[in-house]
Amino acid sequence: MKEKSDDLELVNLVKYQNSSEALKKLFNKFLPITEGIISMYYIRNFDRNDWIQEAYIVCHETCFRFNGEQGSKFGNFYKMRLANHAKSLLRRELALKRKINKEASSFETSIIEDSFEGGFVGANHTVIYNHEIFDLDDFMGGLTKIETEVFKMLLGYKKANEIKANKRQIQLAQTNCKKKLLDYFK
Known part of the structure; x- marks a missing residue:
């Protein structure tokens, strides 16, 4: 008490x-x-x-x-x-x-919609990412032929059925594009 x-x-x-x-x-x-x-x-x-x-x-x-x-x-x-x-x-x-x-949205969706977290894809093939400008043509010069085709598909310039590769090859090229793009921005 x-x-x-x-x-x-x-x-x-x-x-x-x-x-x-x-x-x-x-x-x-x-x-x-x-x-x-x-x-x-x-x-x-x-x-x-x-x-x-x-x-x-x-x-x-x-x-x-x-x-x-x-x-x-x-x-x-x-x-x-x-x-x-x-x-x-x-x-x-x-x-x-x-x-x-x-x-949240996927990286592919962001690229297709012309924007992604911290960046913007311009019509003249430039990317503004974290307030820096990157030249996509320069980046694409470092891609293989299939990766270039897949990257154009991701940007909406090509359709998957226009690429002469099987589904597995496209998926692999897509993964490689993401890795290379992230490395390019570093």
Whole structure:
């Protein structure tokens, strides 16, 4: 009973006097709960300091929402709120991941549509990539005959059935074109 009244006293100090010291004591008291919740979830690019900051904010908000007169314990309420907050952060991260995956396109599609991440294919056979201009004719000079034909197909100047090669040869030439193009941009 004494522990519950100590928690309630600290909560009231935070709630009514905006006491940073009381919040710090309360947060440190429930740090094992925080550590337990943190260990249960992984969010990309979220380090321990980010988690601690989020937990601190949740602890502060929990002080203002907690009503000790209803017989509940602050620790349980804080644990529930922190777990729910962690799930919300995870949902946001997964939604962002889904959005990125939904907006992704293949390299071939990007070339055919005359643009790709960080670059643009111009009508005069130049490529602007990462703010540098590259000459496609120069690049194509380093391709084999079949790779040149396949690259023209990727750019939309030829159809696959116009290339005198089997499907496997076209796929191999396509892979080689991608590798050579990426090497050319380096």
